[in-house]
Amino acid sequence: MNLTLDIAWTHVRSRARQTGFAIAGVATGVGFSIMMAALMQGSQDDFTQRLVNTLPHITVYDELRSPPKQPADRGYDAAQFHGLTPEARRPGVKNPLATMAALDVWVPGDIAPSVKVQAIVRYAGRDVGTSVFGIDPRREGLVSDLPKQMRGAPLTALYRATNAIVIGDRLAEKIGARIGSNITLQTSEGTRLNAQVVGFFHSGVRQIDDATTYVLVKTGQILARQTGLINELRLRVKDPMAARQVAERIESETGYKSVSWQEANEDLISTFLIRNLIMYTVVGAILLVASFGTYNIISTITHEKARDVAIMKSLGFSERTVRTIFVIEALMIGVIGALSGFALGYLLSVALGSIEIKNPFLDSNHLPLAYSWLHYSAAGLVAIVSSIAAGYLPARKAARVHPVEIIRGAT
16 A cells, blocks of 8 residues: 555656646635635624524514405405405404413513504604614513613613603614604604603614614504504514424414514525525536646546556556556545645635625624634535546546557557
8 A cells, every 4th residue: 555655646746737736726626615605604694693683583463464355255256346345453463461471381482562663753854764663671682682782771761761762873873863862753644752862772783773763662552543552572482493483383373474584584595595506606616627637637647657557557556556546646636735725715714804894784894704614624525526536537547558558559
């Protein structure tokens, strides 16, 4: 075996320039693969983590996923009706306390009631659309990280003033509001409410910080013009990845539309999958090109070392041994290229992570990267396997040639 390794190493060193290019190709493929994997997983993990920490895992709405049949539809088999008044359904979750108690029995997590109202925030001549959430500050920490995101005052400051309100820091910057400012909320139905800003929050997700406000449940009910209204139940489960299954069961038991965070952000998650597919296709193409370089160098060595092959076979080397020599040469190129690619990938990842960017969705100045040994293992394994595969074909061809034919061709 030592002789086989010595012969393989001698062949590789004899074509130093071509070997160097082959190793560089493998290293480039591995390095860019590691960098792209770190970027893709890092950005996806960061975005997912922010969603999971900022928003409830499941939201139960006071509506049905499919509209119910009207009385006339149930009573008559007709295609169209005229002049009939649709069956009105009172907004809000019916018997919210009983519904929460029933869910508490089996849901692996916590539940908090809320009232959601769409309104316009008016202050200093500026109008901005906002989603107003009426919440219970004592339970909100069970379903979101809002208490941890507060700036200037705790969430319990909502109890300190009549019609107190907490707004996103970016929204406050837009309208010029400060703690103690009196702002006006107006709904599409004409309800107007003067509220006092008692604190700000910063979630890091611009869409939320730009257009979200929080008040007490009773204040939200006043805006909605309906005492006792609860139109959303917000849940946080112990395993965020199981939120979709829990939401489906809640919907089947209560009849209310239940949306998991995965369903609410389905388009974004699909975008991540498509992006990953494109990126890995590019990386695969790079590694494929690198394998052609390995194939080329092994083919060149087998052609130039034809007389050596003839001598080895004349001395009693079997086809398997000759084939093994050239496969080992390809393996050397793959291993050296992979190790070099590990260093290149790490350096590229560090360099990419140091670049300052402006993220249109998140308050982040740098690209989030994920450093994982799986990235290195997968890239190295693919590089080594592709190198061996690229070296096997010329190795098999060289091993099958009869030494007499080689000597005749050389004379």
